[in-house]
Amino acid sequence: MEQAIIALAASLAIAVTALATALAQRAIGSAGVGALAEKPELAGTIIILVAIPETMVILGFAVAAIILLGG
Amino acid sequence: MILEMVRVQIWGLKEHLERMIPVLHEFGYLQIDDVREVQDVLLEPYSLNEKIKLQQQEVDLLIANINGLIELFTSLSKKRTEPVFDSSSSEEISDIRSKVSDLISQIQYLNNQKKALQDELISLSKYYSLLRAIAPLMPSSSEKSGNATIRALVHTSQMGNMKLLAQQLKLLTKGKFEMITVKIGESTNAVIGIFPLEMISQVETFMKNEKVAQLILPEEYAYLSTDDALQYIQKKIDLNHQELDEIDSRLHRIANNWLNPLQIWQLICKDRADEFDAYTKVGETDYTFTIFGWVPLENLENLRLVLKSNFGKNATLSVIGVPEELKEKIPVSIRNPKSITPFEDFVKLRAVPKYSDIDPSTLVAIFMPLFFGMMVGDVGYGALMLILTLLFRKKVKKGLLADFFGALRVGSVWTMIFGILYGEYFGTLGEKVGIPPLWISRSEGGNITTLILMALVVGFGHILLGLLIGIWNAIVHRSRNEIFERLGMFVGLIGVIILAGSLTRNLPHGFNILGWIVLAVGLGTMAISLGTTSLFLGPVEFVGVIGNVLSYLRITALGLASVFLAKVANDMGGMIGSVFVGVLIALVIHALNLVIGMLSPTIQSMRLQYVEFFRKFYEGGQAPFKPFRRRVTQEAIQSKN
Numbered sequence: 001m002e003q004a005i006i007a008l009a010a011s012l013a014i015a016v017t018a019l020a021t022a023l024a025q026r027a028i029g030s031a032g033v034g035a036l037a038e039k040p041e042l043a044g045t046i047i048i049l050v051a052i053p054e055t056m057v058i059l060g061f062a063v064a065a066i067i068l069l070g071g
Numbered sequence: 072m073i074l075e076m077v078r079v080q081i082w083g084l085k086e087h088l089e090r091m092i093p094v095l096h097e098f099g100y101l102q103i104d105d106v107r108e109v110q111d112v113l114l115e116p117y118s119l120n121e122k123i124k125l126q127q128q129e130v131d132l133l134i135a136n137i138n139g140l141i142e143l144f145t146s147l148s149k150k151r152t153e154p155v156f157d158s159s160s161s162e163e164i165s166d167i168r169s170k171v172s173d174l175i176s177q178i179q180y181l182n183n184q185k186k187a188l189q190d191e192l193i194s195l196s197k198y199y200s201l202l203r204a205i206a207p208l209m210p211s212s213s214e215k216s217g218n219a220t221i222r223a224l225v226h227t228s229q230m231g232n233m234k235l236l237a238q239q240l241k242l243l244t245k246g247k248f249e250m251i252t253v254k255i256g257e258s259t260n261a262v263i264g265i266f267p268l269e270m271i272s273q274v275e276t277f278m279k280n281e282k283v284a285q286l287i288l289p290e291e292y293a294y295l296s297t298d299d300a301l302q303y304i305q306k307k308i309d310l311n312h313q314e315l316d317e318i319d320s321r322l323h324r325i326a327n328n329w330l331n332p333l334q335i336w337q338l339i340c341k342d343r344a345d346e347f348d349a350y351t352k353v354g355e356t357d358y359t360f361t362i363f364g365w366v367p368l369e370n371l372e373n374l375r376l377v378l379k380s381n382f383g384k385n386a387t388l389s390v391i392g393v394p395e396e397l398k399e400k401i402p403v404s405i406r407n408p409k410s411i412t413p414f415e416d417f418v419k420l421r422a423v424p425k426y427s428d429i430d431p432s433t434l435v436a437i438f439m440p441l442f443f444g445m446m447v448g449d450v451g452y453g454a455l456m457l458i459l460t461l462l463f464r465k466k467v468k469k470g471l472l473a474d475f476f477g478a479l480r481v482g483s484v485w486t487m488i489f490g491i492l493y494g495e496y497f498g499t500l501g502e503k504v505g506i507p508p509l510w511i512s513r514s515e516g517g518n519i520t521t522l523i524l525m526a527l528v529v530g531f532g533h534i535l536l537g538l539l540i541g542i543w544n545a546i547v548h549r550s551r552n553e554i555f556e557r558l559g560m561f562v563g564l565i566g567v568i569i570l571a572g573s574l575t576r577n578l579p580h581g582f583n584i585l586g587w588i589v590l591a592v593g594l595g596t597m598a599i600s601l602g603t604t605s606l607f608l609g610p611v612e613f614v615g616v617i618g619n620v621l622s623y624l625r626i627t628a629l630g631l632a633s634v635f636l637a638k639v640a641n642d643m644g645g646m647i648g649s650v651f652v653g654v655l656i657a658l659v660i661h662a663l664n665l666v667i668g669m670l671s672p673t674i675q676s677m678r679l680q681y682v683e684f685f686r687k688f689y690e691g692g693q694a695p696f697k698p699f700r701r702r703v704t705q706e707a708i709q710s711k712n
Contacts, residue, residue: 061627
């Protein structure tokens with residue numbers, strides 16, 4: 001039972017942060033494509049902006065790893 | 072490497088300016104400053120004389136014509152290639168103008184012919200479909216000599232009137248008028264009337280008076296029978312199609328023959344337009360002109376020699392100082408070995424470095440492929456990527472895609488190196504055939520701690536390097552606050568490393584206190600730069616740096632995703648009974664993993680450079696060096712030939 005809860009907690013850590021990242025990237029990505037259509041020179045900035053929310057899921061991964069390894 | 076630039080002033084008598092501009096254009100290493108935007112100089116901008124203005128208008132018009140022709144020819148030949156320099160590369164503007172004018176005449180003539188044929192085809196098709204609908208209904212009496220035929224198109228709503236008209240015509244022709252009607256459209260009816268030929272003028276006048284529109288065929292087949300007219304029209308349609316095909320093939324031939332010269336002429340004309348534009352940047356007095364600009368130090372002597380050999384004592388070149396307010400406007404010219412060029416473009420994609428900054432291209436060239444390799448880490452995938460990039464090397468030579476393949480080429484080598492360390496050959500295939508990892512296997516759950524540690528060590532190292540460069544940049548810029556802020560972060564991070572080592576018992580317990588002290592010193596140093604807000608902002612800033620280090624965990628995360636997808640491919644392939652289907656499934660999943668492996672780690676690796684690494688030292692944002700240089704140079708012509 002304890003193992004199941006640990007696994008669930010780890011999966012939630014990844015899943016929730018992944019969803020949050022996806023939501024943020026959806027908004028940034030669509031706005032970024034619009035901006036790129038008018039100013040292609042913004043490509044570098046847009047890549048950064050799109051990639052920034054991924055830190056959330058990476059931190060989720062770190063938390064999941066801590067939960068699993070700690071368990 | 073950022074090249075050292077010098078600010079120069081070229082001065083001469085106005086009568087030599089028309090010769091000076093082409094000489095500087097040919098020299099190609101001087102960026103001319105617009106005298107209207109040079110803050111430390113008060114000079115009137117050069118006013119163009121009527122002759123130059125006229126030439127400028129002619130060249131602008133010529134460019135517009137050439138652009139139009141290129142657009143048309145590109146759509147006709149369906150390919151747009153880079154211009155290959157040939158004999159047309161050294162043509163004069165006047166020759167280009169006359170050739171372009173000839174081409175336009177030819178194209179206009181062919182287009183007019185084409186349009187006339189197409190218009191004729193439209194009306195022929197209309198007649199053809201009408202006559203074909205009528206033909207089967209034509210009574211045999213219509214072919215008797217001595218009989219005439221009228222054909223009319225009548226709207227359905229007028230058919231009642233038409234019947235009354237037919238009765239009147241019967242009376243007029245003493246019962247010799249025969250009428251046949253057929254519906255040929257939703258509301259259109261064809262009406263055919265046959266009557267004795269001698270009555271034709273009376274019938275036609277009657278029809279005209281009653282306002283019935285006759286179907287009048289073109290004169291050449293108006294008096295033919297319906298069948299003969301149909302044959303005649305069919306022949307004419309075929310002939311028109313043939314002529315249209317011939318015109319199209321002529322247009323294609325012209326497009327294929329002239330697209331390359333046109334592209335070269337476009338460059339020549341743009342070069343000429345640049346020269347006219349350069350005049351407007353020059354300053355003038357009553358008798359002299361002055362040009363302000365920038366030249367790389369290594370080309371300064373060359374410029375001096377060029378001016379001396381062309382103008383002797385009639386022009387002088389002097390190096391002038393750069394005032395403080397212009398330091399942010401020094402154009403930045405970067406030169407790196409060819410292998411680093413793709414990464415230089417990635418840096419520029421973020422922002423052109425500042426003149427006083429360190430050019431990070433070499434660092435990006437080292438770390439970006441290294442992180443890519445750490446993430447993908449598979450000999451099989453690395454080899455496939457290397458083959459793919461070598462195949463695309465000749466096809467894609469310029470642009471972001473070429474840079475991507477250039478970076479991927481180096482990344483694929485690191486991928487193979489890390490693949491050997493992880494023992495991955497298309498995922499777990501290596502293990503299955505007994506090839507052990509040189510270091511650790513990523514597919515074993517127990518090794519995840521080592522992989523996380525690896526990512527964190529890389530993160531700490533990369534961030535510390537960024538901070539070191541940042542401290543150096545701050546010293547160069549003499550920015551006290553930045554020096555303390557970055558130094559504080561650097562020391563604080565060292566403290567965190569010592570603390571982590573001590574808490575995980577990799578370092579003796581005594582290091583625990585040392586770690587806290589070093590961390591406190593770091594935060595204290597940061598506080599000097601942040602001033603009164605330090606109590607709140609200091610820890611926030613520092614947590615941000617720790618977040619940056621943790622961000623390197625993506626190296627482990629993406630690596631695990633890649634290796635487990637490859638494992639799934641192999642395991643699923645093995646679970647299927649049929650060898651063929653199993654291999655097919657494994658191939659599909661591996662192909663998917665390969666595509667993901669090429670894109671995602673590239674973006675993540677780039678992000679680690681842009682967000683985590685660059686933010687510690689890189690500002691960028693200065694303008695790039697844009698020399699006044701010909702697009703079509705003799706060297707380019709010779710090298711392409």
